Amino acid sequence: MSPFLPVHGEVRLVRTAGEKPIAWFxxxxxxVDEEAAPSARDFRQ
Incomplete structure (x- = not known):
């Protein structure tokens, strides 16, 4: 299972943003957006 889910991935990235350089974030x-785009669209429908 991918660690980045359409919703939970957002929370995880935001949570770690303060620990990483802004460029990395x-x-x-x-x-993540590129990888999750198809599944995220299906998830939101």
Missing amino acids: FEKRRQ
């Missing part, structure tokens, strides 16, 4: 956020 946005890069990881972008990667």
Whole structure:
């Protein structure tokens, strides 16, 4: 199972944002959005 779920992944990234450089946060956020896009769309419908 992927550690990044459409909803829980958001919380996890926000929680760790203060511990990581801002650039790392946005890069990881972008990667997660790209990977989760199809499943996230199905999840929200």
